[in-house]
Amino acid sequence: MILNSSLNSIAYSSTLPPDWPGGFWWHWLLFTVIIIVFALTLVMGFIWIERRGMGRMQARLGPNQAGPFGLLQPVADALKILLKEDIIPAKADRIVHWLAPVVAFAPALMIFAVVPFGDGAMLADLDIGILYVVAIASISAIGIFMAGWGSSNKYSMLGAMRGIASVVSYEIPVVLAIAGVVLVAGSMSLNQIVLAQDIPFILLQPLGFLLFFIGGCAEINRSPFDLMEADSELTAGFHTEYSGMKFAMFYLMEYAEAVAISAIIATLFLGGWRGPLLPPWLWFVLKVIFVFFIMVWTRTTLPRVRIDQLMALAWKFLFPLALINLIVTAIQILVWPDALPWILVPINLAIMALLILLWSKLFKLGWGRVEV
Amino acid sequence: MGLVVAFWILAVVGILGALGVVLLRNIFRASLCLVLCFLAVAGIYATLSADFLAGVQVLVYVGAIAVLIILAIMLTREVERGSLSNRLRIPAFLVAVLFLGVVSFAILNSLWSVSALPPLEPTTAALANRLFGEGGFILAVEIAAVLLLAAILGAIVLVREK
Numbered sequence: 163m164i165l166n167s168s169l170n171s172i173a174y175s176s177t178l179p180p181d182w183p184g185g186f187w188w189h190w191l192l193f194t195v196i197i198i199v200f201a202l203t204l205v206m207g208f209i210w211i212e213r214r215g216m217g218r219m220q221a222r223l224g225p226n227q228a229g230p231f232g233l234l235q236p237v238a239d240a241l242k243i244l245l246k247e248d249i250i251p252a253k254a255d256r257i258v259h260w261l262a263p264v265v266a267f268a269p270a271l272m273i274f275a276v277v278p279f280g281d282g283a284m285l286a287d288l289d290i291g292i293l294y295v296v297a298i299a300s301i302s303a304i305g306i307f308m309a310g311w312g313s314s315n316k317y318s319m320l321g322a323m324r325g326i327a328s329v330v331s332y333e334i335p336v337v338l339a340i341a342g343v344v345l346v347a348g349s350m351s352l353n354q355i356v357l358a359q360d361i362p363f364i365l366l367q368p369l370g371f372l373l374f375f376i377g378g379c380a381e382i383n384r385s386p387f388d389l390m391e392a393d394s395e396l397t398a399g400f401h402t403e404y405s406g407m408k409f410a411m412f413y414l415m416e417y418a419e420a421v422a423i424s425a426i427i428a429t430l431f432l433g434g435w436r437g438p439l440l441p442p443w444l445w446f447v448l449k450v451i452f453v454f455f456i457m458v459w460t461r462t463t464l465p466r467v468r469i470d471q472l473m474a475l476a477w478k479f480l481f482p483l484a485l486i487n488l489i490v491t492a493i494q495i496l497v498w499p500d501a502l503p504w505i506l507v508p509i510n511l512a513i514m515a516l517l518i519l520l521w522s523k524l525f526k527l528g529w530g531r532v533e534v
Numbered sequence: 535m536g537l538v539v540a541f542w543i544l545a546v547v548g549i550l551g552a553l554g555v556v557l558l559r560n561i562f563r564a565s566l567c568l569v570l571c572f573l574a575v576a577g578i579y580a581t582l583s584a585d586f587l588a589g590v591q592v593l594v595y596v597g598a599i600a601v602l603i604i605l606a607i608m609l610t611r612e613v614e615r616g617s618l619s620n621r622l623r624i625p626a627f628l629v630a631v632l633f634l635g636v637v638s639f640a641i642l643n644s645l646w647s648v649s650a651l652p653p654l655e656p657t658t659a660a661l662a663n664r665l666f667g668e669g670g671f672i673l674a675v676e677i678a679a680v681l682l683l684a685a686i687l688g689a690i691v692l693v694r695e696k
Contacts, residue, residue, distance in 0.1 A: 258563065289656040293589040300597025304569055307604055311562055323608065326601055333597070350658060 182283070193285040197274040204450065205417040206236040211451070212458050219462040240410065248406035251313060258312030263404070263411035266305025269298045270418035277425050278353045280435050280442035291352040292340055295426060296333070299381070302415065303329045306400050309412070313403035321399025324469060328380050328387060331476035336377035338484035342370040342491040343430050346502060356434035364431040365507045369487045369514040371431045373480055375456075378427065380476070382419040384457055386464040387472060424453040483517055540581050548574030561607055569600045583653035586661055 182189060210233060217224025228234040250259055273295050275285040288294050303326055310322020344350050346366055347358040355363075364371045380387040396402070401412045428434060428449035435442035437449075467475065490513060494502060551574060554567030572595040579588035654660050664670045 255560075255562070258566070288585065289658055290585050290589045293586065293593065297589045297592035297597060300593060300601075303597065303601055304566075304604070307601070308566065311604075311608070319608070323605070326605060330598065330601060 190285070193275075193283075196279070197271065197285060200279070201271055201274060201418050201421055204421045204447070205414060206240075207451070208417050208420055208454055209236040209239070211454060212461075215455065215458045216462050219459070243410045243413070244407055246406045246409075248408060249403075251315065251403050253314040254403065255312045255314065258308045259403075260312075260408075262305050262309035262312055263408045263415070264305070265308055266302045267411050267415040267418065269301040269305075270415050270422055272298050273422040274425065276352050277422075277429060278356055278434060279446055281357075282353055283435075283443070284353060287351055287353050290350050292344060292350045292355070292426075292430070295352075295422075296337055296340065299419075299422070300329070300333065302419070305415075309404065310400040313400075315403050317396045317398075318400050318402050321396045321402070324396075325383060325400060327469075328383065328472055328476070331473060332377040332380040332480070335373050335476065335480035335484040336381060338481075338488050339367075339370040339374040339377065340430070342367050342488050345488075345491050345495050352429050352434070356429060356436060359433045359436060361502070361504065361507065362431065362433040366502055366510060367431065367487070367491065368511050369483060369517065370491070371427075372514065372518075373484050373487065374430070375427060377476075377480060378423040379457060379460065380472070382416070382423055384420065385461040386466050388466065420454060420457065421450065424450045424457070427453045479521055483521060486517060537581050541578065544574045544577040544581070548578070561610070562604070565600065565604050565607055568603065569596055572596050572600060583655065584657060586658050 183192065213235065214224040214226075214232060224232065225235040226232040228238045250256060276288050276291040276294055278284040278287075306325045307322050310318045310320075310325075313319075343355065343363055346363060347355040349355060349358070401409060404412060425446075428446060432449045432453070434449070435446040437445035440448075490510075494506060498506075548571050551567045551569075551571030555564045555571065558564040558567060572591065576588045576591040576596075579585075579591055665675055666672055
């Protein structure tokens, strides 16, 4: 009953029909082109933001020679990588080695199919939107595994195994954080979740946002969780043996996943395309860039964690907090079935602060020998 | 029309994947074929308007089970030559033939009744009501959860040091 009432409370008023601009195939063609252009442009933009922003934060210049402010640096990098020789190790499993970049990259692009760029402006408004995202995202782990195995290189293999360990562990708090959002929104469709955000969910679900952000960074192996390509230990991790076009695919995949996670965070927690004055798609892009900027910021601020710290953080810190967050959210939904009131914003912030303080007291590594 | 084409593509891919699992010597490649088979099954669910089931199929089978299978394969030896046949070859063959016979018999003798009703949309809310709502399968869901918990605890106890 609660589910039904919260479903009815969201007035469905999509300005764009599901087959805009007329016809299934035109819709498909238009949005496929939009998604590819959006993803590739933002990947280039993100590479530029990351290199220049990181340079700025580390008190150096960063690439500033190619084009104005070094804006053409990603283009120069891409050209350089594409012209390099494609080397396959003699003992490699050739088919697996060749397929791995494709299997890893395709899911990253497929995620954007359900991300709304405006009210109803998306390739497919699936009912199971966010479940689709989680499911598709889990496929790229197989691509990384194939790369690690197919290279027949111990560093690739170790990197891939670390990657799998982190992806499998961090998926649990991420999914539980998403479950909190789905409870509040009363739908799994990303467009409906955006429409339900009269109060952005970062305020109603601050703990969920934090869990999702940390878990998301770990799942796409961004620093401080980039253990599977920890240069000092594993040379370049799973893509040690890749060069040329195939390496470019992995590089592209890493940033496409960063775009995807930023887009999902913007949609789930920051109100997606909603915002005053500016057109919806611009709001959306601005929010995505903002989230990515926070990711760069954490990357430059925090040192890389150790593998046991990575596992302990997932299982002993994020997982219990995610469970508590889900229970607290469920209770709030039971008390206020129609819509959550503003008064919950300070309460939830206080709950988050209290839980994090409490758990950081309890959180111990290595049977208490190394306290964090 | 589109659904028929999709079904045949998915069916062929799924059966080829399943054959690959059985026939390939390299067990790493065999496990990748298993992933392909799981994905084809998820596609068939999607064509049958079971979108939630399709999503869960990909999430659980491809994202978790296949990954764990591959991880287990990494820890075995002789990955490229696969499992060599041993003296259980003939008993295994007999059991497989028996299983095939039982499954074929069951398939051929079932009444495959087709509902005339249009498929339910959206499925998620209805599914949740059946599972957790009144008169639903809440007891079965909880028994499954307890069983899984017991299995996890058992596994931990078995592999624990000391």
